[in-house]
Amino acid sequence: MDQVEIFKALSNKTRLQILGWLKEPELNFPEQPNADFENVGVCVGQIQIKSGLSQSTISEYLSILQRADLISSTRLGQWTYYKRNKEGLKKLSEIINTEL
Amino acid sequence: MDQVEIFKALSNKTRLQILGWLKEPELNFPEQPNADFENVGVCVGQIQIKSGLSQSTISEYLSILQRADLISSTRLGQWTYYKRNKEGLKKLSEIINTEL
């Protein structure tokens, strides 16, 4: 993954907020039946509601974050759940500490 | 400083390279008379040559990085020298580790 793409993914207020929300899902989203936050994450619809932006925009933002390895997704039935990708975030932190 | 602006500053190949070059100036730039790398940094002209982009573009890129607190400048005579801003970079690393 290109480093520039990682920083581009983070260059947007809403996308940064999404990552922040996903760090503490219990605090930021209502309970989800049949899908626990830790294992699968939060479904697109909840993130969209919280953001106030359109469905298509949030779907796109989530895939930008995913392409940058900052989040990962799981499909369960008709829902797609997204959660933080700890490895990707750790890698980013290392880039900053060792290359910049 | 807005977090988004920090990531925008890093969302460009050349600007990322500049930060990398400034991390090890002795390796990336020729000796400078009357200005040591550690204290004042590297002058704009050298960075411009290394980048291959136009003078105006590099001047602008340096001020974008400076506005994001990632580098700082010192004027000495007719030259402006830029160096990494360690505090800004540390703050960035903390943002990633605690907020994302």
Added chain:
DNA sequence: TTGGCATATCGGGAAAAGTCGATATAAATT
């Protein structure tokens, strides 16, 4: 197998970023 949700993808218009050459400013030199 049709209808209804949840999500993804597409097409587009407006705003921002990338990059340049030309010009301005500021300092040093003659």
Added chain:
DNA sequence: AATTTATATCGACTTTTCCCGATATGCCAA
């Protein structure tokens, strides 16, 4: 004071990003 050198700023053009509504796709339920 005029010239040269280093850097900053301006105006313009092109490319990318933001964000939407419309449409497609995938999955489930009746």
